[in-house]
């Protein structure tokens with residue numbers, strides 16, 4: 001009988017953060033694609049640093065965490081921003097400042113690197 005009560009309590013807890021950013025820093029065994037060898041760790045460190053770089057950003061409750069595999073390794077390096085669940089794929093180090101300024105600070109998603117839903121029958125675009 002405790003289960004439903006706990007579930008209700010969890011549902012009504014306020015969110016811990018205004019924005020919670022997960023940056024995949026997973027490293028798989030040699031020969032398998034993963035985010036760390038493609039720059040995931042450096043991207044995460046830059047994201048952490050820049051997310052506290054202005055008074056506007058420091059006024060928000062933003063948490064940047066390293067994450068394990070997010071399940072779409074071939075599209076990496078990958079980032080997901082909650083609570084809305086915006087995914088960024090193929091992120092490069094030079095994209096981090098734009099994500100922080102546009103999305104985290106001003107609430108405008110960076111459409112050019114936002115993950116698009118797959119179209120049935122159409123193969124994904126090759127990485128550039």
Ligand code: FES
Pocket residue numbers: 024025026027033034035036068069070071072073074076077078
């Ligand atoms: S290793 Fe990053 S999504 Fe799998």
